[in-house]
Amino acid sequence: MKHLYLRITLVIAALLGVQTSTLAADNPFVGSWQLVSGKYLDGKGKWIHYGDLKLSAIKVISASHFSFTTMKNVGTLDKPKQEFWAAGTGSYTYSETDYIEYPQLNSFGVAPDKPFAFTYEIKGDKWQTQRVENGELKEQELWKKLD
Numbered sequence: 001m002k003h004l005y006l007r008i009t010l011v012i013a014a015l016l017g018v019q020t021s022t023l024a025a026d027n028p029f030v031g032s033w034q035l036v037s038g039k040y041l042d043g044k045g046k047w048i049h050y051g052d053l054k055l056s057a058i059k060v061i062s063a064s065h066f067s068f069t070t071m072k073n074v075g076t077l078d079k080p081k082q083e084f085w086a087a088g089t090g091s092y093t094y095s096e097t098d099y100i101e102y103p104q105l106n107s108f109g110v111a112p113d114k115p116f117a118f119t120y121e122i123k124g125d126k127w128q129t130q131r132v133e134n135g136e137l138k139e140q141e142l143w144k145k146l147d
Contacts, residue, residue: 027063027094028122029061029066029092029094029099029127030061030062030063031060031061031145031146031147032058032059032060032061032145032146032147033058033059033060033061033127033143033144033145033146034056034057034058034143034144034146035050035055035056035057035058035059035070035141035142035143036126036142036143036144037049037050037051037141037142038050038055038139038140038141038142039139039140040138040139040140041136041137041138041139050141053072053085054072054073054074055070055071055072055073055085056070056071056072056073056082057069057070057071058146059143061092064091064092065089065090065091065092066088066089066090066091066092066101067087067088067089068086068087068088068089069084069086069087070085070086070087071083071084071085072084072085084107086106086107086108087106087107088101088103088105088106088107088108088110089103089104089105089106090102090103090104090105090106090112090113091104094120097119097120098117098118098119098120099117099118099119099120099129100115100116100117100118101115101116101118102114102115102116103116116131117131117132118130118131118139119132125144125145126142126143126144126145127142127143127144127145128140128141128142128143129141129142129143
C-alpha cells in the first residue's frame with residue numbers, strides 16, 4: 001500500500017509539473033532545525049555574532065515552505081527570560097548547492113518575495129549556510145536537525 005501511495009504521488013507530481021526532487025521524501029530540508037550559531041554583517045560592516053546577542057531559533061520546513069522564530073535571552077543562564085527577536089515565513093526553492101527563501105511575512109521589514117539566497121552544505125544532522133550579496137559575505141548560520 002505504501003508503494004502504491006508513493007507511485008500515485010509521483011504520477012500526480014509529474015502531471016502537475018512538480019520535480020520529484022521537491023517531494024518531501026527526497027528533500028533534505030524537511031523537518032525542524034535548531035540554530036547552533038551564526039553571524040551577520042550589519043550596515044556598518046561589523047560582524048554581529050548570534051551568541052553575543054544570546055539568540056536562539058527554530059526553523060520548521062515543509063516540502064515547499066519555511067517558518068522560523070528567533071528569541072533573545074534577556075535574562076541570565078540561571079534564569080533565562082526569552083524575548084521575541086524576529087520571525088519569518090514563506091516559500092523556498094533549492095538545488096544541489098543553493099537554498100533560496102522568499103519571505104511572505106516577516107518582522108524585519110523585508111518586502112514580500114525578496115529572495116534570500118544561501119549556499120549550503122548538509123553533513124549528517126548539521127546544515128551550514130552562507131549568504132553572499134554583491135560578492136560580499138553577509139551571513140553565516142549553522143543549524144542542527146531536530147527531527
